[in-house]
Amino acid sequence: xxRKTKINKGALGLLLPTILWLVIFFVVPxxxxxxxxxxxxxxxxxxxxxxxxxxxxxxxxxxxxxxFYKSMLISLATTLLCLFLGYPFASFxxxxxxxxxxxxxxLIILPFWTNSLIRTYAWIILLRTEGVINSLLLAxxxxxxxxxxxxxxxxxxxGMVYMMFPFMVLPLYTSIEKLEYSLIEASLDLGASPVxxxxxxxxxxxxxxxxxxxxxxFVPTLGFFFIPDLMGGSKIVLMSNLIKNQFLTARDWxxxxxxxxxxxxxxxxxxxxxxxLGGSEKGSVM
Numbered sequence: 001x002x003r004k005t006k007i008n009k010g011a012l013g014l015l016l017p018t019i020l021w022l023v024i025f026f027v028v029p030x031x032x033x034x035x036x037x038x039x040x041x042x043x044x045x046x047x048x049x050x051x052x053x054x055x056x057x058x059x060x061x062x063x064x065x066x067x068f069y070k071s072m073l074i075s076l077a078t079t080l081l082c083l084f085l086g087y088p089f090a091s092f093x094x095x096x097x098x099x100x101x102x103x104x105x106x107l108i109i110l111p112f113w114t115n116s117l118i119r120t121y122a123w124i125i126l127l128r129t130e131g132v133i134n135s136l137l138l139a140x141x142x143x144x145x146x147x148x149x150x151x152x153x154x155x156x157x158x159g160m161v162y163m164m165f166p167f168m169v170l171p172l173y174t175s176i177e178k179l180e181y182s183l184i185e186a187s188l189d190l191g192a193s194p195v196x197x198x199x200x201x202x203x204x205x206x207x208x209x210x211x212x213x214x215x216x217x218f219v220p221t222l223g224f225f226f227i228p229d230l231m232g233g234s235k236i237v238l239m240s241n242l243i244k245n246q247f248l249t250a251r252d253w254x255x256x257x258x259x260x261x262x263x264x265x266x267x268x269x270x271x272x273x274x275x276x277l278g279g280s281e282k283g284s285v286m
Contacts, residue, residue: 030264037257045251055258064242071239074153075221078160082168082217083210085161090172094179105173108166116163120230123159124150127231151233159227164220168213175209176202207277215274219267239263 037055040048058064093104111119126132127149134146149155179202187197203210225240232238239259246256 033257033260036253037261039254039257041252041254045253047253055255056262058255059258059262067237067242068239070237071222074157074160074238075218078157078164078221079168079214079218081157081161082165083214086165086168086172086213087210090169091176093169094173094176108169111162111166117226119162120159120227123155123162124230127155127158150231151235153232153236155231156228156236159231160221160224163224163227164217167216167220171209171212171216172206173209175206175212179205211274211277215271219270222263222267 035049036047038051038053040050040052040054042048089104093101093108096104124131128134129146129148129150131149133149134143137143138146183201183205184197187201188194192200223240225238225244228236228238228241229244243256243259243263246252246259250256
């Protein structure tokens with residue numbers, strides 16, 4: 001028993017820096033945001049710590065419901081696009097020879113070597129009216145007038161898919177790589193079609209990777225504000241932009257904190273659902 005206690009103390013000592021980091025940079029700021037969300041805005045934009053539910057009551061408005069709905073829709077569409085594009089690539093990379101796997105993984109990780117803001121500006125150069133894509137299409141005679149490729153929902157989704165694609169591929173690659181391909185071969189040998197084998201064998205076995213990838217994509221896209229700002233312009237207003245504007249432009253910290261708290265609650269619910277489904281799937285496979 002004494003030895004076990006020493007081992008536990010040693011493990012606690014190793015975890016202590018991580019715990020302190022989480023408490024200082026996550027728990028404390030989150031608690032502060034929660035407190036401010038029940039405060040009021042002063043006349044000069046300061047925070048008056050007078051308890052009120054008015055900030056949350058302001059959210060019961062059709063305009064904010066529309067912004068919330070649009071944010072969820074764009075995040076969901078981004079997640080599905082990343083899944084549909086990432087699953088074939090992850091499957092191809094997992095089945096590739098050991099000689100080419102590191103190269104394929106390098107192609108996925110390579111964009112992280114460049115700042116995300118710079119990559120977003122690169123897309124603006126490609127998509128703007130006088131950009132590379134419109135210039136090529138005009139030069140080849142395919143179009144007569146420049147296309148409006150920027151400052152719309154499509155441009156925002158392109159930027160988000162490009163930014164979040166690696167976060168979908170990596171969990172999928174790990175999950176597909178661990179597959180027992182003997183099960184797939186047995187299914188094909190017993191007369192099942194490739195589509196049925198995929199739906200009945202491969203898809204259920206890789207569901208934990210799918211859920212993890214979807215969570216890693218969906219949750220961050222709800223909080224992105226620089227991509228909608230830069231690639232959507234003033235036409236695209238999402239929850240993330242609304243929060244940013246409340247803190248930096250309107251200087252209404254209590255209302256911005258209330259929106260942030262609601263967004264965090266949604267994220268916690270989604271994470272809990274992911275763990276629940278992942279646990280159930282793990283149990284059924286075992």
